[in-house]
Amino acid sequence: MADANNPNGGNGGSGATSGNGKNGAKVGLLEKVTTAVKADIQAVKTDIPTKAKEQIEGLKDPTKTQVYTSIFRHKHDDTPRNRALGVLSNVFLHLHPAKINRDAVRYSYTWGMGGITFYLFIILTYTGVLLMFYYHPSKVQAFRDVLYLEHDVPFGKILRNMHRWAAHLMVIGVWLHMFRVFLTGSYKKPREFNWNIGVLLLVFTLLLSFTGYLLPDDQLGFWAVTVGTNMARATPLLGHEGPFGAQLGMTPYNDVRFGLLGGSIVDANALLRSYIWHCIGIPIVASVLMIVHFWRVRKDGGISGPAPVMLTEEADKPRRGPKAAGE
Amino acid sequence: MDWRQLWEICSAPDNVPIVGLIPLLAFYIYLAWKQAHANDILIEQLEADPAMAKTHHRKTWPFKPGWAKEVHVWPFLLRIEFLAAIIVTIILMVWSITLNAPLEEPANPNLTMNPAKAPWYFLGLQEMLVYFDPWIAGVVMPTMIIIGLMVIPYIDTNPLGSGYYTWKQRRFSIGTFLFGFIILWVAMIIIGTFIRGPGWQWFWPGQTWDHNRLIYEVNRDLPDIFGIASNLGKGIFGAIIVGGYYLLGGGLVYSLFRRRMGKDFQRMSLLQFSIMQFLLLTMVALPLKMALRLLWHIKYVWITPWFNI
Numbered sequence: 001m002a003d004a005n006n007p008n009g010g011n012g013g014s015g016a017t018s019g020n021g022k023n024g025a026k027v028g029l030l031e032k033v034t035t036a037v038k039a040d041i042q043a044v045k046t047d048i049p050t051k052a053k054e055q056i057e058g059l060k061d062p063t064k065t066q067v068y069t070s071i072f073r074h075k076h077d078d079t080p081r082n083r084a085l086g087v088l089s090n091v092f093l094h095l096h097p098a099k100i101n102r103d104a105v106r107y108s109y110t111w112g113m114g115g116i117t118f119y120l121f122i123i124l125t126y127t128g129v130l131l132m133f134y135y136h137p138s139k140v141q142a143f144r145d146v147l148y149l150e151h152d153v154p155f156g157k158i159l160r161n162m163h164r165w166a167a168h169l170m171v172i173g174v175w176l177h178m179f180r181v182f183l184t185g186s187y188k189k190p191r192e193f194n195w196n197i198g199v200l201l202l203v204f205t206l207l208l209s210f211t212g213y214l215l216p217d218d219q220l221g222f223w224a225v226t227v228g229t230n231m232a233r234a235t236p237l238l239g240h241e242g243p244f245g246a247q248l249g250m251t252p253y254n255d256v257r258f259g260l261l262g263g264s265i266v267d268a269n270a271l272l273r274s275y276i277w278h279c280i281g282i283p284i285v286a287s288v289l290m291i292v293h294f295w296r297v298r299k300d301g302g303i304s305g306p307a308p309v310m311l312t313e314e315a316d317k318p319r320r321g322p323k324a325a326g327e
Numbered sequence: 328m329d330w331r332q333l334w335e336i337c338s339a340p341d342n343v344p345i346v347g348l349i350p351l352l353a354f355y356i357y358l359a360w361k362q363a364h365a366n367d368i369l370i371e372q373l374e375a376d377p378a379m380a381k382t383h384h385r386k387t388w389p390f391k392p393g394w395a396k397e398v399h400v401w402p403f404l405l406r407i408e409f410l411a412a413i414i415v416t417i418i419l420m421v422w423s424i425t426l427n428a429p430l431e432e433p434a435n436p437n438l439t440m441n442p443a444k445a446p447w448y449f450l451g452l453q454e455m456l457v458y459f460d461p462w463i464a465g466v467v468m469p470t471m472i473i474i475g476l477m478v479i480p481y482i483d484t485n486p487l488g489s490g491y492y493t494w495k496q497r498r499f500s501i502g503t504f505l506f507g508f509i510i511l512w513v514a515m516i517i518i519g520t521f522i523r524g525p526g527w528q529w530f531w532p533g534q535t536w537d538h539n540r541l542i543y544e545v546n547r548d549l550p551d552i553f554g555i556a557s558n559l560g561k562g563i564f565g566a567i568i569v570g571g572y573y574l575l576g577g578g579l580v581y582s583l584f585r586r587r588m589g590k591d592f593q594r595m596s597l598l599q600f601s602i603m604q605f606l607l608l609t610m611v612a613l614p615l616k617m618a619l620r621l622l623w624h625i626k627y628v629w630i631t632p633w634f635n636i
Contacts, residue, residue, distance in 0.1 A: 083399040096404065099397040103388060105404050108358060109492075112411050119412050123419065143433045150430065161423035168344040169419065171448050175508075176355060182479075182504050183359045185488040185497065192480035199476045206448055213446050220341070222434035223443035227453065231465025236634075242462045243634035265436065307490025308385030309366050311374050315486050315590070 095294055103306045113177035120170040127163040137275035139268040142217035167209050174205045186304035194296040197289055204286040211278035226266050232257040329535040336521055340429040345447050345520050363492035441525045450519030451512050458616050460635055475606045482603045484594035546626040565629025576608045
């Protein structure tokens with residue numbers, strides 16, 4: 001018995017050597033089990049609560065847990081280093097530098113239009129994906145899907161409204177962004193190339209909006225796209241009604257408008273084409289251009305200003321930089 | 328005054344963005360002008376006082392030597408971005424709750440909408456169709472606008488006004504851009520949206536859209552006025568007029584530019600200058616052609632068997 005009570009659990013070994021009969025072996029097994037169970041119960045009563053208490057105590061500071069430290073790689077007490085790391089160690093925020101000129105946060109200068117445009121693009125992607133769940137780009141279904149969306153799908157109406165109005169806002173945002181960039185001379189050296197990327201993004205924003213216009217397959221979209229693509233008939237050289245088009249063998253069935261619409265009239269193929277351009281083709285191209293655009297903003301020295309003003313007599317001298325000007 | 332008609336046009340869901348754009352543009356022009364004006368005053372001060380120019384921090388905002396030149400993005404910029412995102416979301420939500428996206432009857436190729444309008448941001452181009460053939464208004468002009476915008480950084484050689492608002496240092500470039508953006512783009516859109524009614528006819532704001540209105544416009548071609556009848560004559564005449572416009576106009580631009588903006592002219596290469604000249608003249612040709620049409624009912628200037636301008 002004393003042997004069986006050995007907390008070291010040497011039962012197996014001692015039982016095998018000191019066993020004095022079959023009965024004894026049976027008793028040994030039973031005792032072994034009961035003592036083991038008793039030990040377990042004892043442990044549940046004492047060890048586990050202590051351990052749990054310790055661990056719950058540990059959870060009171062979640063920033064020390066393994067999960068947390070695996071996600072957030074730096075401390076969060078308010079030190080300059082941590083403020084910088086908060087930006088630099090985050091893939092989404094690291095578009096920004098860690099520090100910027102104190103005047104660069106004045107939104108009377110930037111109007112925030114570039115950022116707002118990008119945010120609207122994100123909203124449009126999000127609502128657009130949700131709309132795609134309910135929409136079939138076919139002549140039979142398209143219009144009915146929009147009706148279904150408006151009247152039966154929970155929150156379908158606000159989803160469509162948000163997509164439409166965000167698209168209009170994005171066009172306005174792009175224009176105002178471009179206007180601001182021009183007025184502040186931000187396209188000047190060394191940002192010439194990025195201005196060009198911006199012009200392309202303007203074009204793709206308009207094309208995104210325009211290709212989306214046809215998708216409800218209603219009179220508004222149909223005639224807008226008819227008017228819009230009819231101009232393509234008149235493309236010089238490539239359209240059948242354009243200058244020198246007929247001489248180059250252009251007909252309604254092989255010219256550039258045919259290529260845009262997938263036919264000689266705005267019909268099922270045009271619907272499918274504008275759907276694919278709208279949902280896949282142009283967003284991919286525009287996203288790539290946006291990546292380049294944002295990258296170049298950083299590489300060209302961050303946002304252009306508000307910079308110290310230059311005087312006329314300094315125009316043709318090499319720029320000395322703001323520090324020399326006493327800032 | 329037909330208020331109902333006016334309200335119908337202004338409250339058409341797809342016209343609301345333009346109704347919103349007008350005050351928004353006015354506000355941002357004011358905001359830009361305010362800063363440009365302040366900077367121009369500062370520049371004038373500093374140019375008059377070289378000693379001050381050496382020590383001044385060159386901005387209209389206060390700065391004291393002890394202040395940090397830079398601030399942390401977190402939180403000073405990110406909080407602004409976060410707030411902007413929230414505000415935009417709220418505006419968008421309220422707008423989407425209060426105003427429904429338009430949905431007309433199912434597409435029907437046999438029932439023409441009158442007026443059949445392009446989306447509002449293309450209405451400037453559609454308005455151009457009145458004055459130019461589709462190959463110019465629909466293809467050449469958009470291409471020229473895109474190319475014109477893209478070459479701006481390469482033909483604007485003025486190093487002043489980079490990174491701050493100013494008017495006095497960049498009168499020509501800002502003036503040209505305002506002319507192109509406000510007059511030729513936004514104003515055309517406003518005409519296309521609010522003025523053009525059935526049959527793409529001119530209806531003043533508040534005038535009832537009369538679907539049966541007929542206007543007998545007698546449009547003439549410029550060669551006809553001069554009594555030129557033969558096709559060959561018309562072609563040669565038009566080529567002379569258009570070529571003459573670019574030659575004389577080019578000479579005028581050259582003469583003005585050399586006198587008024589000598590420094591900019593000196594900085595520009597001949598290629599840069601001629602591209603600028605050509606784009607500027609093409610841009611100015613637009614309102615000129617509009618005036619010919621609206622005031623003198625002249626349709627084409629240059630008639631050939633292949634294209635008309």
